[in-house]
Amino acid sequence: IIQGQVNPMAVTLDSQTQTWINLLHSHGGHDQDVPVDIRLLDDGGQCVLNKTHACVASRGKVTRIDLATLLPPGTTCFSGHIALSFSIRLDQAVPMHLQALLEYQHRDSVAHIMGWSDEWNSRPALARRKRTPPHVNRSWYRVWHDGNFETEIVITNAGHRDYSETATASLTLHGNNGATLSTVVEIAPYATLRATVSGLFGKDLGPLGTAGVGILRLDSTSDLAAISITKSAQGTALAMEHFMSLTTRAQDGLRIPAGS
Numbered sequence: 524i525i526q527g528q529v530n531p532m533a534v535t536l537d538s539q540t541q542t543w544i545n546l547l548h549s550h551g552g553h554d555q556d557v558p559v560d561i562r563l564l565d566d567g568g569q570c571v572l573n574k575t576h577a578c579v580a581s582r583g584k585v586t587r588i589d590l591a592t593l594l595p596p597g598t599t600c601f602s603g604h605i606a607l608s609f610s611i612r613l614d615q616a617v618p619m620h621l622q623a624l625l626e627y628q629h630r631d632s633v634a635h636i637m638g639w640s641d642e643w644n645s646r647p648a649l650a651r652r653k654r655t656p657p658h659v660n661r662s663w664y665r666v667w668h669d670g671n672f673e674t675e676i677v678i679t680n681a682g683h684r685d686y687s688e689t690a691t692a693s694l695t696l697h698g699n700n701g702a703t704l705s706t707v708v709e710i711a712p713y714a715t716l717r718a719t720v721s722g723l724f725g726k727d728l729g730p731l732g733t734a735g736v737g738i739l740r741l742d743s744t745s746d747l748a749a750i751s752i753t754k755s756a757q758g759t760a761l762a763m764e765h766f767m768s769l770t771t772r773a774q775d776g777l778r779i780p781a782g783s
Contacts, residue, residue, distance in 0.1 A: 528640035531681035558610035568714035629761035644682035662766035669735025690745035698730025
């Protein structure tokens with residue numbers, strides 16, 4: 524891939540949440556420091572920062588970046604995603620994957636998610652899609668909606684530079700009684716959709732039953748980076764996790780979503 528793999532992760536800055544990016548460099552036999560490019564895009568898909576050689580991933584060390592330092596001075600609120608990639612240097616090889624551990628500091632807790640670089644809607648991936656019958660990527664995660672917890676879904680239509688395709692995603696809510704609810708959403712290039720379970724399916728969430736818990740399945744032919752954020756009703760806790768990949772069968776074999 525000419526532009527290298529991309530590691531996209533949702534980021535948040537507000538009065539209750541601060542995001543830190545931790546870059547790691549432990550893959551392969553590459554002992555040299557590796558420069559890293561950073562792009563920062565808001566929820567609408569607009570790029571607010573595009574910086575080459577923004578920082579360095581050092582072998583056997585952790586490079587920590589405060590999201591607030593990437594934003595204009597005085598910024599107190601931001602919602603979007605960060606896209607990390609190795610800087611293009613013809614004189615230096617780079618590891619296969621750019622490792623990043625995202626750290627979300629809430630006022631009373633800290634959550635971590637390990638990002639993973641991949642061909643998120645890359646040019647080769649788009650070319651493969653056009654040559655073969657449509658293949659649906661599937662993933663899932665547990666969601667809550669009761670008097671104590673509420674889950675927010677965050678889905679990013681990530682991509683390499685010059686990516687221009689709007690993603691269509693089918694969301695299906697499965698309850699423990701076998702009932703389901705479904706909705707379809709569209710996400711513009713580089714944009715991030717954030718919505719609670721009730722925001723997606725309305726207040727009548729019968730399939731979740733009295734337990735208030737179920738499974739949300741995400742289906743799309745695009746590569747979508749999805750995480751769940753579960754908060755307590757009092758806003759005193761924060762838990763975040765990747766959607767779990769589902770293996771599906773395609774014409775040329777088994778497939779798993781990007782970032783798996």
